[in-house]
Amino acid sequence: MTTHPFFRVVVGSSNPVKLAAVRAVLERFLQNVHVSGVAVESGVAAQPMSDEETQIGAETRARSALASSDATLAVGLEGGVVLLADGQMRTCAWAVAVDRHGVRGIGGSLAMPLPESVASRIRAGEELGYAMDAVANTVGTKHGRGAVGILTAGLIDRQRAYETLVTYAFAPWLASDYFAASSGR
Secondary structure, eight states, X not given: OOOOSSEEEEESOOOHHHHHHHHHHHTTTOSSEEEEEOOOXXXXXXXXXXXXXXXXXXXXXXXXXXXXXXXXXXXXXEEEEEEOTTSXXXXXXXXXXXXXXXXXXXXXXXXXXXOHHHHHHHHTTOOHHHHHHHHHTOSOGGGTTHHHHHHTTTSSOHHHHHHHHHHHHTHHHHTHHHHHHHHTO
């Protein structure tokens, strides 16, 4: 990415953790960046139940945010869970970035096991954030430290975990020469 006099980025969410993660990454390599959020629908279930569904949610958020703004670039972040073959459950999260030239980047991970006390609540229809609130006897998990913050005893919180995903999604702009060579741009 090149430095513009004023670079506008929109996040497909009003969640302060998601906005802070995108802002923290962008400020590492851009000056004069303005990050804003817009609440958009993900187009998937409130609790995505696979990597694929979570990726679709992130991409839908990014594309909807870009379409509803005059930003140069948009980012969608979506958290989900994955049911494993042995019956256990793990987390997942994906970030998708898109720009007005059709460039798209994706980054994901945040794969960590969930305790059965949380997984059983999700299987019963609760979203991860609310299940964590109930099990940890707290409120606002998904707008704060996240399940990852609780389950890692604060060693990593949701924002820091999302920063990695966002950085991965920005790879086509951060290393554009490599991506241009492989796509024929």
